[in-house]
Amino acid sequence: MKGIQLQNLHIQRSGALIVRDLTLDIPSGEITVLLGPNGAGKSTLLDAISHVIPTQSGAMILNGESINQLGRLERVNAGLSYVEQGRQIFSHLSVEQNIRAACDSKELADKGITRTIELFPELQKRLNTAAGMLSGGEQQMIVLARSIIKSPQVMLIDELSLGLAPIVVSRFLPILKELKQSGMAILLVEQFANAALEVGDRAAVLVHGECVLNESCDSLRGDHSRLHNAYMGIH
Numbered sequence: 001m002k003g004i005q006l007q008n009l010h011i012q013r014s015g016a017l018i019v020r021d022l023t024l025d026i027p028s029g030e031i032t033v034l035l036g037p038n039g040a041g042k043s044t045l046l047d048a049i050s051h052v053i054p055t056q057s058g059a060m061i062l063n064g065e066s067i068n069q070l071g072r073l074e075r076v077n078a079g080l081s082y083v084e085q086g087r088q089i090f091s092h093l094s095v096e097q098n099i100r101a102a103c104d105s106k107e108l109a110d111k112g113i114t115r116t117i118e119l120f121p122e123l124q125k126r127l128n129t130a131a132g133m134l135s136g137g138e139q140q141m142i143v144l145a146r147s148i149i150k151s152p153q154v155m156l157i158d159e160l161s162l163g164l165a166p167i168v169v170s171r172f173l174p175i176l177k178e179l180k181q182s183g184m185a186i187l188l189v190e191q192f193a194n195a196a197l198e199v200g201d202r203a204a205v206l207v208h209g210e211c212v213l214n215e216s217c218d219s220l221r222g223d224h225s226r227l228h229n230a231y232m233g234i235h
């Protein structure tokens, strides 16, 4: 099965159990939206999938193969890409240098620049500008462009919109839709739940580390009370 399957994951942080018995299917060609209140364990889950932190028990299957034994770089090489919470750019380097720094060959870097301009034509004039001089939205464009350079099969995206206006978010979501249509499996953590449900296929809600709701985005779009109740722990 293409995509990534998480089975009965238990994840600890500093000795405390943060994610409990989580089972979630993130199929290829779909956006799975992960919602939940602050401190629910969303970032912890993404950290564990990408092996920033270890997993206590459970299985992670990427395109039919277990990745439990793989380290962080091996998971990247197996097709996993992780956009972490908070903008990860080199602010003193130019936009172009930021893209090139994510590539291990000149050929890949040239392709990466072309693809970046294709996705974000507004960066064309900014290629030689220090990334730190750009707006938050433009910096996030660099982050997203860098994260897809190696054509990952699975993308984990944590709060791309953090600190950005909803109008900027609406710039990114169509791009995620295009990526999923190319066959990528996307796990999207997003504070603007309504915007995420617009582009998402399924949505899971995590509360205190437990998945309390897993539904199609279609069915949740018009029904805010179900989402609200899930956040509040009302079943």
Ligand SMILES: Nc1ncnc2c1ncn2[C@@H]1O[C@H](COP(=O)(O)OP(=O)(O)OP(=O)(O)O)[C@@H](O)[C@H]1O
Pocket (backbone or CB within 6 Å): 013, 014, 018, 036, 037, 038, 039, 040, 041, 042, 043, 044, 045, 085
């Ligand atoms: N490095 C860490 N060491 C110890 N505990 C941590 C660490 N990072 C997070 N936690 C704890 O793990 C729990 C889950 O945090 P996490 O950041 O995964 O939540 P989240 O759902 O991503 O929240 P937010 O919506 O605020 O980003 C919280 O109780 C938090 O205090």
Ligand SMILES: [Mg+2]
Pocket (backbone or CB within 6 Å): 042, 043, 044, 085, 158
């Ligand atoms: Mg988080």
